[in-house]
Amino acid sequence: MSDQSGTPGAAPGGTGGRTGAVTLVDQGNLGPRTSEGSSFFGAVTPIFRFLYSLISKNFGALLLALIVLSIFGTFLQGGATLMGNQIKNALVLGAIYALVAIGYTMVYGIIELINFAHGDVFTVSGFYAIFIANTLHLNSLATSSFGGLLLALAIVFPLSMIAAGLTGMAIEFVAYRRLRDAPRLAPLITAIGVSFLIEGVMLVREGPDYVTTGQASWINGTAFTIGKVAVGYTDLFVVGTALLLMFALGAFVQRTRLGKAMRSTAQDRTAALLCGIDINRTISATFFIGSALAAAAAVIYSINYGDVKWNIGFRLGIIAFTAAVLGGIGNIVGAGVGGFLIGLIYVFGGSLIGGAWSEALIFAILVLILTFRPVGLFGVEVTTRA
Amino acid sequence: MSENGQPVVAIAADTTTVTDKVIDLRAIDVYYGRVQALIGVSLEVRQGEIVALIGSNGAGKTTTLRTISGLISPRKGQVLLFGKAIQGVGAAQIARLGVGHAPEGRRLFARMTVRENLDMGAYSRGDRAGIRTDLERVYTLFPRLRERDSQLAGSLSGGEQQMVAIGRALMSAPKVLLLDEPSLGLAPILVDAIFEVIREINAKGTTILLIEQNALLALKTAVRGYVLENGAVALAGPSEELIASPDIQRAYLGM
Amino acid sequence: MVKPTKGVLSIASIAALGVLAACGTTSTPTSSSAGATGIAGCHGTITVASDMPLTGGDATDGPFPAYAAQLAVTQANANKLMGGCTLKYISKDDSTVLKNGHDPAQGAANITALAADPTVMGVVGPFNSSVALSEIPVASRNHLALISPANTNPCLTAVVAVCSDPTIAINTASLYPGPHTYFRVIASDVQQSEIDAYVAYSVLKAHTIYVFDDQEAYGRGLALLFMKYYKADGGSVVGSVSLPGATTTFSTQLSVAQSKGAQAIFFGGTTGNGCGLVRRDMGSAGMNIPLLGGDGCEDQLFITNANSGAKTSEANGSYATSAPDVTKLASSATFFSQYAAAYASLPAPYNNGTKEPYTAYGYDAMNILLHAINSVLVGNGGQPPSSSQTFRDDVVAALRQTSYDGALGHTTFDANGDTTNTGFTLYKVTNGAWVGVNTYAVDTSGNVSVKS
Structure with missing residues (x-):
C-alpha cells in the first residue's frame, strides 16, 4: 500500500526505514511531480518528461557528482593543499549551517512554519554567549588551562542554549501560538516581523559593527598536519561538537518520551492529542531545542570566528534554510547532511568560480531542488494513508 | 453474516440495571464555523455496554465522538464523563481521564513503527508493568502486530493499520473506547475478526461506543443503539428493537 | 550623543564667534587684507552655504567640516573680506530620517533651493560621493560652484577606466549638463x-x-x-x-x-x-x-x-x-586651535576639530570659495557683477585660478576641478x-x- 516513489536513489548510506522515522513532517504534498501533476512539463514533449524524471530521480547522485567534480577541479587548480584546505573550510562552515538548519527543519516539521526569526535567534545567542562569558569571566578561565577551557565550555554551552531556548519558546508563545490555526501566510509574515524586530533591537543595543566575542582565543594551535594542510584544534572542535550535538539530538528524538511526542505531533496532531500528548508543551519544547541548537552553533561560531554582528544570522539563516530544504524539510538527518553539503557547495563553488558567486550558487541549488526534487534528498517515502 | 451471527455475549450486563453512566451527552449543539453539525444530541453509554451509533454519512456520528474526546467543543449542552462535566477540558486531558479513541481514518503515525505507535497510546501512563501487560494483550488480540512490530505503520495493509489504531487506543488502558468505523475498507473476513476482538475487549470490562457503517453488524454487536439523522438523534433503543424496527430495516439494514 | 541640527549654526552664534575669531586671526591669509580696502564700498548681500550630512548615522562625521566652513565665514566677516557687502552663511543638512544619514535626493533638493536664491555664490559640500552624483548636475545647470571636502570617487570629475564597471556605472559627462562647476580639495x-x-x-x-x-x-x-x-x-x-x-x-x-x-x-x-x-x-x-x-x-x-x-x-x-594626517601638518596647527577656541562650548567630540579627518578640508574649501568671491569683487571694481549668473560664472572662473595656502598646504585645481595637493x-x-x-x-x- 505504500508508494516508494520518494526514495532517493543516491542518498548516502543508511537511509532505509529508520531515516524516515526521524522525519518530522508529512511530505505527502511535496512529492516529486508526476507527469499529470505538472502541467508545464506534462505539456512538453515526452523527452522533456523523461529528462525531468531522470533528473528528479537521480538528483542526489547528480549533486554529489557535481560536488566531487568541483573538489577534483580544485585539486587540479591548486593541488592537494588547496583541496585539503577547502575541505577543511567547507566542513567548518557546513557544521554551523547544519546546526542552524536543524532548527528550521524541526519547527517546519511540527507546525509547518518557516521560522524566519530562527537566524536571528542564532545572532542573539552569540550575544548571550558574550554576555555570559564576560559576566562569569570565562575568557580568562578558558585560556588558563585545559581544565579551565572544559569548564568554560561546560558553562557557556548550557547557559547560552537555555537562554536561547527560552527565547525561542517566548517567540512561539507570543508570535505564533495564536496563529496556529490561521492561514499559513499569517504566521509566515509574523515570523518575518519577529526577525526584523530582533534585528532592530540588536542594532540599537549592539551597534552596527562587528562585536568581538573574545572567545576566539579559547582554542588555538594546530592539532596535526596532513601534507601541508594544518588542521587546527578549533576546526576539530567545530566539526566534532556539531556532530556530537546532532547525534545527541537524533537519539533524543528517537528514544525519549518527549522526542516521540514531538515526532508524533509532527505526523498527526489530532492523533497525538488523542494519545494524551500536550501539544502546546510539545511545540514549546521543539522551539526550545531548535533554538538551543542555534545557540550551540552561535557559541561554536563565536569561538571559531571571534566576531558577531547584529545581522549575521539573516544570511546564515537563509543559507541554512536552503540546507534544510536540500535535505528534505522536516527531516532532521536531512538537515544535518544538507548543512554539510551546502558548506561544500559554498566553498568549492566559491573556490572554483569566484566567491562572488557562492551565494548565487546556493540559491540556484534551492531553485533546482524545488523544481526537480521538492521533497529534498532525504525526503520520506510518500505514504498513502488509507 | 458468517459464523458470528450469534447474539451479543454481554447482554447479561444489561439486565443488572447498570446505573453509572460512563458517557452522558446532554442536548449538545456543535458547530463547524457557522454550520451546525449536531442539534441537541443526548446520548448515554453505561458501564460495560457496547453502544452503536449508526446513521448515514454526514449525520454527525464522527462529530459526536470528536465532541466526547474533546477535539471539538459543544456550543451548548453538557458532556459528562463519569458524571463530571468535561466540555472545554482539552483532548489531551480527556484522553488521560480514560477515553480511548480510534479515530476516523485511523490516523496512525505513519513514519513510526508499529511498536512506537502502540507506545504512543500509553504516552500518559506511568505504570511500566501495566503497559507491558497491555502490550502483551494487544499482541495477543492481534498476533499480526507482533510480527510487524518494527515496521513503519505507514507500510502496513489497511486491516493491519486498523489493528494498530485499535491497539493504540487500548494501550491507554481506557475506561471507554470510542471506535470510528473499524470495518471501513476491510475485507469481510477481517471485519469479522475485528468485531470478534471488539467483543473480547468489551468482555474484559471496557465500555465501547462504536460507529459502524454496517448497521446490522453494529447492532448485533451492541446492546443499544442510537440512530443519527441530520445531526439529531432520530431513534434510540435496545439493539433488538432497532433491528426489528421497519424504518431501520428499510433505511439501514437494506431489508 | 548630541546630534547637531541646522539650528546649532545660528546667526547669533556666528556673531558671537566673530568676536572671538577677530581676536586671533593671525593666520588668515594675507590676500584678504589687500583686497578689503578696494571693496569697502561694496553694496549687496552675498551668501555662501555648506551641505553636509549632519544627523543620523553621519552625525559623527558631517558636522565637523560644516563647523569648519562656518568658522571660515565668521573669520571672513570679522576681516571684512567682502568689504561693505553683507556675507551670509546657510547650513544645509542632506541627511534624512528615512536613510538614517546622507540621502542623495535630499542633497539635490538642498542645492535646488540654494540655487534659487540669487545671492548664493557657492556651496561647500557634499560629504559623500553618492550625494555628489545627484548634486553636481543641479549645481552645473545653475552655474553654481560646488566644492567638496571629502568626495574621493574619481568618476565625479573625469572618465577613468573603472567608471563603466557595472558596480560603479557613472557616466561622468552626464553629470555636467551645464558648465563644470564642481571642485574638490581632496585627492581622488x-x-x-x-x-x-x-x-x-x-x-x-x-x-x-x-x-x-x-x-x-x-x-x-x-x-x-x-x-x-x-x-x-x-x-x-x-x-x-x-x-x-x-x-x-x-x-x-x-x-x-x-x-x-x-x-x-x-x-x-x-x-x-x-x-x-x-x-x-x-x-x-x-x-x-x-x-x-x-x-x-x-x-x-x-x-x-x-x-x-x-x-x-x-x-x-x-x-x-x-588621507594625510593633517593634524601633523604645520600649516593646520593654527586652524585647529582656532576651531577649539571658537567651538569650546560645543559638546564633545564637536569641540575638537582633530576628531574627524575632514574638518580642515571643510575649512580650506570654504576659504577657497570666499577668496574666489573676493577676487571677483576686486576685479569688478569692488562691486558684485550686475547679474547673479555672471557673478556665479566669475566665481567658478576665479576658482579655476585658485592658488591658496591654507590648513592643508598649497592648493590649486587642475582642469577637472581636482586638487593638485595630492598626498x-x-x-x-x-x-x-x-x-x-x-x-x-x-x-x-x-x-x-x-x-x-
Whole structure:
C-alpha cells in the first residue's frame, strides 16, 4: 500500500526505514511531480518528461557528482593543499549551517512554519554567549588551562542554549501560538516581523559593527598536519561538537518520551492529542531545542570566528534554510547532511568560480531542488494513508 | 453474516440495571464555523455496554465522538464523563481521564513503527508493568502486530493499520473506547475478526461506543443503539428493537 | 550623543564667534587684507552655504567640516573680506530620517533651493560621493560652484577606466549638463590607488597579490584602479574576488590566495565590509603576508576586528593608505586651535576639530570659495557683477585660478576641478594602533614620491 516513489536513489548510506522515522513532517504534498501533476512539463514533449524524471530521480547522485567534480577541479587548480584546505573550510562552515538548519527543519516539521526569526535567534545567542562569558569571566578561565577551557565550555554551552531556548519558546508563545490555526501566510509574515524586530533591537543595543566575542582565543594551535594542510584544534572542535550535538539530538528524538511526542505531533496532531500528548508543551519544547541548537552553533561560531554582528544570522539563516530544504524539510538527518553539503557547495563553488558567486550558487541549488526534487534528498517515502 | 451471527455475549450486563453512566451527552449543539453539525444530541453509554451509533454519512456520528474526546467543543449542552462535566477540558486531558479513541481514518503515525505507535497510546501512563501487560494483550488480540512490530505503520495493509489504531487506543488502558468505523475498507473476513476482538475487549470490562457503517453488524454487536439523522438523534433503543424496527430495516439494514 | 541640527549654526552664534575669531586671526591669509580696502564700498548681500550630512548615522562625521566652513565665514566677516557687502552663511543638512544619514535626493533638493536664491555664490559640500552624483548636475545647470571636502570617487570629475564597471556605472559627462562647476580639495581614488600600487610593489616588495573588494562603488573602484596600476608597475595579480559586505568569513578565498602564492593581500573597501575580518582570517589560515587597504580600512574598528580572532595581535603589520594626517601638518596647527577656541562650548567630540579627518578640508574649501568671491569683487571694481549668473560664472572662473595656502598646504585645481595637493599617508598597525609611516605624493604623470 505504500508508494516508494520518494526514495532517493543516491542518498548516502543508511537511509532505509529508520531515516524516515526521524522525519518530522508529512511530505505527502511535496512529492516529486508526476507527469499529470505538472502541467508545464506534462505539456512538453515526452523527452522533456523523461529528462525531468531522470533528473528528479537521480538528483542526489547528480549533486554529489557535481560536488566531487568541483573538489577534483580544485585539486587540479591548486593541488592537494588547496583541496585539503577547502575541505577543511567547507566542513567548518557546513557544521554551523547544519546546526542552524536543524532548527528550521524541526519547527517546519511540527507546525509547518518557516521560522524566519530562527537566524536571528542564532545572532542573539552569540550575544548571550558574550554576555555570559564576560559576566562569569570565562575568557580568562578558558585560556588558563585545559581544565579551565572544559569548564568554560561546560558553562557557556548550557547557559547560552537555555537562554536561547527560552527565547525561542517566548517567540512561539507570543508570535505564533495564536496563529496556529490561521492561514499559513499569517504566521509566515509574523515570523518575518519577529526577525526584523530582533534585528532592530540588536542594532540599537549592539551597534552596527562587528562585536568581538573574545572567545576566539579559547582554542588555538594546530592539532596535526596532513601534507601541508594544518588542521587546527578549533576546526576539530567545530566539526566534532556539531556532530556530537546532532547525534545527541537524533537519539533524543528517537528514544525519549518527549522526542516521540514531538515526532508524533509532527505526523498527526489530532492523533497525538488523542494519545494524551500536550501539544502546546510539545511545540514549546521543539522551539526550545531548535533554538538551543542555534545557540550551540552561535557559541561554536563565536569561538571559531571571534566576531558577531547584529545581522549575521539573516544570511546564515537563509543559507541554512536552503540546507534544510536540500535535505528534505522536516527531516532532521536531512538537515544535518544538507548543512554539510551546502558548506561544500559554498566553498568549492566559491573556490572554483569566484566567491562572488557562492551565494548565487546556493540559491540556484534551492531553485533546482524545488523544481526537480521538492521533497529534498532525504525526503520520506510518500505514504498513502488509507 | 458468517459464523458470528450469534447474539451479543454481554447482554447479561444489561439486565443488572447498570446505573453509572460512563458517557452522558446532554442536548449538545456543535458547530463547524457557522454550520451546525449536531442539534441537541443526548446520548448515554453505561458501564460495560457496547453502544452503536449508526446513521448515514454526514449525520454527525464522527462529530459526536470528536465532541466526547474533546477535539471539538459543544456550543451548548453538557458532556459528562463519569458524571463530571468535561466540555472545554482539552483532548489531551480527556484522553488521560480514560477515553480511548480510534479515530476516523485511523490516523496512525505513519513514519513510526508499529511498536512506537502502540507506545504512543500509553504516552500518559506511568505504570511500566501495566503497559507491558497491555502490550502483551494487544499482541495477543492481534498476533499480526507482533510480527510487524518494527515496521513503519505507514507500510502496513489497511486491516493491519486498523489493528494498530485499535491497539493504540487500548494501550491507554481506557475506561471507554470510542471506535470510528473499524470495518471501513476491510475485507469481510477481517471485519469479522475485528468485531470478534471488539467483543473480547468489551468482555474484559471496557465500555465501547462504536460507529459502524454496517448497521446490522453494529447492532448485533451492541446492546443499544442510537440512530443519527441530520445531526439529531432520530431513534434510540435496545439493539433488538432497532433491528426489528421497519424504518431501520428499510433505511439501514437494506431489508 | 548630541546630534547637531541646522539650528546649532545660528546667526547669533556666528556673531558671537566673530568676536572671538577677530581676536586671533593671525593666520588668515594675507590676500584678504589687500583686497578689503578696494571693496569697502561694496553694496549687496552675498551668501555662501555648506551641505553636509549632519544627523543620523553621519552625525559623527558631517558636522565637523560644516563647523569648519562656518568658522571660515565668521573669520571672513570679522576681516571684512567682502568689504561693505553683507556675507551670509546657510547650513544645509542632506541627511534624512528615512536613510538614517546622507540621502542623495535630499542633497539635490538642498542645492535646488540654494540655487534659487540669487545671492548664493557657492556651496561647500557634499560629504559623500553618492550625494555628489545627484548634486553636481543641479549645481552645473545653475552655474553654481560646488566644492567638496571629502568626495574621493574619481568618476565625479573625469572618465577613468573603472567608471563603466557595472558596480560603479557613472557616466561622468552626464553629470555636467551645464558648465563644470564642481571642485574638490581632496585627492581622488585614482591618486590613492596609484600610491597603493607603488606601496605594494616597491615598498612592501610584493610582486604577486590577491585582491578583494566589497562590491561597492568605492571599494570596487579602488580595487580595479589598484590592479591597473599594480600591473603597470610590474606586479602580478594572482586572483581577485568581489564579495558582498555581509560576508562573514574569507577563508575560502584566502586558501586560494595562499595556493597561488600571493605575497600580499589588497582589500578595496571599508572595514564595515570586512577589511579587518580578512586580516583576522589570514591569522587563522597562518598567512604571514602583509594586508594593504585604502582609507576605508584605516580606523579603530579594523584593529578590533583583526584582533578578534585566535591571534589577538593579528592587526599588527597591516597597512593602509589614507588621507594625510593633517593634524601633523604645520600649516593646520593654527586652524585647529582656532576651531577649539571658537567651538569650546560645543559638546564633545564637536569641540575638537582633530576628531574627524575632514574638518580642515571643510575649512580650506570654504576659504577657497570666499577668496574666489573676493577676487571677483576686486576685479569688478569692488562691486558684485550686475547679474547673479555672471557673478556665479566669475566665481567658478576665479576658482579655476585658485592658488591658496591654507590648513592643508598649497592648493590649486587642475582642469577637472581636482586638487593638485595630492598626498596620501601610508599607515601601519604597530602595537595595536595605526602609525603613519610616510606620506606619498603622485604627480600628473603617475610618478610617486615620498612627500615627507
